[in-house]
Amino acid sequence: MATANYSGAQTRAPRAPRALVSSDRVEGTSVYAPDGEKLGAVHHLMIDKASGRVDYVVMSFGGLFGLGEDYYPLPWDVLEYDVARGGYVTQIDRAALNTDAPHYSAHDEPDWDSAFPARLDTHYERARL
Template structure:
């Protein structure tokens, strides 16, 4: 599935009101249209799909995409919080790219759908970012 097929509001359709003939995508995209999008690696291996987009509400930033990998018809499998900065949008194929092998993803820190980690925990966040080779930024609002 991809963001164009989930676009119920016409975000990605040609819009004659814009000088370039297009809507706001792909630079600005609807979060609901991103859930369910496929994630592949650079070797063209399917790594799963995005189940959730985790927002840091206090800072207005996307922190993680929760990726489902290894399930069969939605049953079983593991969930992985992938730092948003580790994903690249592939507009040609209408999917995301995560630059990890299937084996590396299988060994990544994951969790069960009934036992989510505390994603606001700084130690957890640093470990996840380190695993995927992305830069961790402490977004805690300081008074």
């Protein structure tokens, strides 16, 4: 429902939370570690062509002003949206990302072959503790 403000312009009432969100609103959303440290931001989503479901979120991590960033594919189910933070929280911390987490640079995108999801799942089963 729209209402008029003091200048006569129309403003929208705040929306109630919804189960669906546009991908362009997810991209750029911050990702936080359990302790509240900002790890990075959602760079893009990886969608399974057959099912239409989001399988992975590719998080940008490191770098400065977008330079030198690396990209870390994370299983979608390791993220939980936190309304208070306005971002996603994961149980994966910076140490787990800095060790041997699968990642790639902007100039070296991986081959998203059929074995890639298994490698990610294997890694993050260890890191989810």
